[in-house]
Amino acid sequence: MNDKPQALPSFGTIVLAAYKPDPALFERQLLSISKQTHANFECVITADGDPEGVSRLVRSILPGDDRFRVAGFGDRLGFYGNFERGLTLVPPSADWVALSDQDDYWYPEKLERLLPHLESAVLVTGQARVVTDSGRVVAESTMRRRTDICDLLVQNQVTGGLCVFRRDLLEVILPFPRLSTLTQNHDHWIGVAAAALDDYVIVDDIVQDYVQHAANVIGEATESFNxxxxxxxxxxxxxxxxxxxxxxxxxxxxxxxxxxxxxxxxxxxxxxxxxxxxxxxxxxxxxxxxxxxxxxxxxxxxxxxxxxxxxxxxxxxxxxxxxxxxxxxxxxxxxx
Structure with a gap:
């Protein structure tokens, strides 16, 4: 008997938030998404300022791939607001939603590995290998662990770029709550919402490289507490x-x-x-x-x-x- 969860024959939307992307890292990320073994998706790229520059990059990297489209916005909202307005563009036909940063690297089977878990959970998140932009390995795994909602409120375990969730979670998380503080993060909010539904899982599969560089808005904590x-x-x-x-x-x-x-x-x-x-x-x-x-x-x-x-x-x-x-x-x- 095969106990492995079966993949949903589903269509989904990947929301990629972009802001002045590094051309080389952006190309690597877009190509990695385009080569997913689960290919039934659209990728909405929300350009947070300078939409024309992002559009030119996308056209040059993926000419003719109509799964990728740029939603241009001239006003700058920052990553929190940019992900929020990207999520408002998810069509009713989508069964699931994935989030993406502009400078990571997805392994080909990322979606294929994560999507089956949505048969039994509203959200699933995997692990990543932490690397520098030059390719040096900083950590073999992000070592995320599933905790209950109280522990999750204290320390977030859900990274937006590592997770996939059912579209109906949008009914709970949109619009994003607003507070003028550095701890206001879209992935923490989404993770806590899923935990409040008693319905999220974290798996050990390493599904991508999490690239650390000087321009990261929020990076992976790899140093000990000082x-x-x-x-x-x-x-x-x-x-x-x-x-x-x-x-x-x-x-x-x-x-x-x-x-x-x-x-x-x-x-x-x-x-x-x-x-x-x-x-x-x-x-x-x-x-x-x-x-x-x-x-x-x-x-x-x-x-x-x-x-x-x-x-x-x-x-x-x-x-x-x-x-x-x-x-x-x-x-x-x-x-x-």
Whole structure:
């Protein structure tokens, strides 16, 4: 008996967000997508500014391949908004959606390996080999691991360019929630939405190269946690967002990056999901209410001990807990 999941005889849309792509890396990526063994797809390339330049590149790389089309936008939204408007262009005829960065490299059987898992899950994500743009291997695998929604809220395990999901997930995730913070990421939002549906999987298949270079907006964390480096970065961000580098200001900034973003995601899901699933109930109970601080500390402790959460994110969230108290005090003082 063959227990291997069977592939969906399906049509899908690949949304590729582009912004001033490096011509060589862009060509390599587009060719790798065009050579997928599951060839029943369209690739919508959303050009975030300079659509004509992107269109010329696509025409020169893939002349005559009408599966690839460029949706040009003159206004610059950044990667978060660019992926969002790309997803709004997914046609009703699509059964599934995949996301793509402009400078990675897909292995030929990526879609063929991942799509069968959508028979039993709303989203599946694989693994990648981490390489530099010169081809040097940084890590043999991204080592993503499936965690429950509470751990996933603390540390994201779903990378947009590695995942494929059913089209009906768009009904939950669009439009994207908005918060002015660096932690606002499309893949974290999509992953948490899938987890709230009790319905995502992570497999060990290495399905692409994840290319690291100086122009990455968000790269793969390959260095160990460095407290001094993290503190310097936190002070820089506090000066930018809070106009101060004091300890309370740093803590408030961290609170907005961690718990502010979580509260927005959970609140959005509670409004949009027709039924409150067990996962969504568990997440709301963990992060809200008068005793939430104790539940969060216990969650972080269990996550670190159980190797579901790295030390850096755990410590960041502990600082965020202090920052939440500072923010509450500021609000109380302003209202009195």
């Amino acid at each position: 407290p001094l480096r993290s503190l310097r970065r936190a002070r820089e961000l506090a000066l930018k967002f809070e106009n101060s580098t004091s300890v309370p200001s740093v803590a408030v900034m961290v609170a907005n990056m961690t718990f502010g973003w979580k509260a927005l995601m959970l609140g959005t899901l509670e409004k949009r999901m027709p039924e409150r699933t067990h996962s969504l109930e568990a997440a709301s109970k963990t992060f809200n209410g008068p005793w939430a601080v104790f539940r969060i500390v216990a969650l972080l402790w269990r996550g670190v001990i159980g190797s579901r959460t790295d030390l850096g994110p755990a410590l960041t969230h502990l600082i965020g807990l202090f920052g939440r108290r500072q923010a509450t005090r500021r609000l109380t003082a302003a209202e009195s």
